[in-house]
Amino acid sequence: MTFKDLHLNAKILKAVAEQNYTTPTPIQQATIPLVLDGIDVIGCAQTGTGKTAAFALPILDRIFSQTDANKKEKKIKALVVSPTRELAIQIEENFKQYSTYTNLRTTSVYGGMSMEPQIDQLTKGVDVLIATPGRLLDLHKRDILNLDYIQILVLDEADMMLDMGFIDDVKKIARLCPQQKQTLLFSATMPPKIESLANELLTEPEKVSVSAISSAAKTVSQELYMVPKPKKIELCLHLLRNDLRGNIIIFRRTKFGVDKLETTLLKNNYKVDTIHGDKTQAARTKALNKFKNNDVNILIATDVAARGIDVPDLDIVINFDLPNIPESYVHRIGRTGRAGKEGRALAFCSADEKPYLKDIQQLLGKLIPVEENHPYPLDPAAKPEVHKKQGSKHKKGRKSQASKAKKKRWY
Template sequence: MSFKDLQLNKPILRAIAEAGYDNPTLVQEKTIPFVLEKKDVIVSAQTGTGKTAAFALPILQSLFDYQDAPKNGKKIKALIVSPTRELAVQIFENFKTYSTYTNLRTAVIFGGTSIEPQKDILNKGVDILIATPGRLLDLHKQDIVNLDYVETLVLDEADLMLDMGFIDDVKKIERLCTKEKQILLFSATIPYKVEQLANTILKAPERIEVAPNSSTSRNINQVLYYVPKRNKIELCLHLLRNTIKGSIIIFRRTKFGVDKLEKTLLKNGYKVDSIHGDKTQNLRQEALNKFKNGYVNILIATDVAARGIDINELDAVINFDLPNIPETYVHRIGRTARAGKSGTAYSLCSADEKTYIKNIQQLIQLQLDVVEDHPYPLDPKAKPIVHKSNKTGSKHKKGRKSEASKKKKKRWY
């Protein structure tokens, strides 16, 4: 099937061709006709399957007739809600690419940066708005955003949105739009929470599932190293010196862990940058650009910061900390071996992460190859370390001091 078969018009087909796409991916092939028919849809598809175009192309097509409204007379007709800033920016870039030969105006708004320039853009009038929930509701409260004319509402990465605690915001945004709108819900996985949300806000949706959640690409070589927690950094350095080359993303569970590893790698002379939720949007974007342009070849990230970022040329993924949700493992390693290329995923597993490995292997229906020949092997009998305090509990409640003891205390200030 070609894009022409999907009944898209010439200006959009021209932009797609210039972007280098010949044929639609499976998710685009299945989704676009339903969106053009104005049906509600639930799509379960992983990052990297081309799902942004699955909603961007039909939205541009259906708004094509409104494109010549005077600029300040433009109303927001399509709203795309995205959980993270990176994802919002990426969706915006896609819309800009596909709408090159139209007069449709697209804008993106997100927190963590100045609100004034975003207000200016919105006051000039836009057709399509991409937004993170918090900033969208802020601007709506200030009467800068009017959602009374929204015909299509897209909830992208719905599972992540709910994991991040945006459920109430999402419901509020849905209520602020018109009753007659079409809703498109995209999610990598459809857990119970997403199912519940879909049941409350979608009308007789069409369901599209592309590749079960457990599928990992055949082009990814997946290897596993058992290592004591205290030796993970040494093993990581050992692998970077001797085994892993090229462009690499390293995943850690916490922002603190990201910063700690980044300092160690910089000290050892590696070209490295990082992204996590505490960094400003500009710093995150800068790190991403440096990585994409080859100024640094290692990017350390938390899952939330890395969800949805689009990096094509990636040689390896290192799971420094294993995720406790097995689907997250599939997401992470799916960043390598895209578009037919091959790549390797390295996982470092300490004693307390063994159950995570078990769950991951169950999900992907695959036994990971264990590499035993390395300098920091884990004793197979090692049990997870449980930190116990030696102190015996005080019978007095913590923090309760008598007035007398407070008076006795010498103040240093």
């Protein structure tokens, strides 16, 4: 099958051809005809399967066939709700690429940035809006956004919105849109809460599922390193010096961990930048662009970067800390091995992370091969480190002799 077989508009096909796409992926083959026919869709697809194009192309096709001649009177006809700013920016880029030869306008709105430029864009009139839930509701409350003309609502990465506590916002957004609309819900996993959300918001939906839920891409080779927690940084440096080449994303669980590792790698003269929740949106975008443009070849991130960021030619993903949510592991390693290319995923596991490892392997339905040839092996009998709070050597309520001596009594 080619994109021409999907009966898309010639101007959209021209833009698709310029992106060097020839054959639609399974999710695109299944979803595009349904969206063109106005049917509600539940799409179960992991990241890296070409999901954005699966909804972007038919949405653009449908809106383009009924565009207003007057640009000033453009109404928002399609709304895509995204959990993170990075993903919103990525989706906006895709929509703009595919609509190059049309007069359709796409913009995105998200928190962490000044509202004024976003309001300015909306005032000019847009056809497709991509938004994070908080900023969308904020703009609607200020009467800057009119959702009365929405024909298609897309909820992307619904399970991540659930994890981030956005489900009530999503329901509110759906209520603000017209009742007669087409709704598309995409999710990498289908927990019961997402199933019930789909039942509540969609009308007689068709379910499209590609590849096993939460399975890692076949093109990613996975390696597991059992290592004591204090030796993880040494192991990371050892591998960077001797084995790892190319563009690398390293995932850590906390912002503090990200900053600590960055300091160490910079001291060792590696070209590195970071992305985490405490950074402003401008700083996060700058870091990502430096990585994409090869100004730095190592990006250290928390899970805020695990989904929706499409970095072409990402060679290696390192799980420096194993995630406590097993699905996050799949999303992290899904950054590499995209579009049929080979990728490598390394995981460092200390004694206290063994329960996380068990959950991840259970989700994958297989064991990750253990790499034993490294200088910092974990003793199989090692127990998780327990940090006990040091108590005072003095009895409670008793002052030390030194404290008593220092005290000047008034009597």
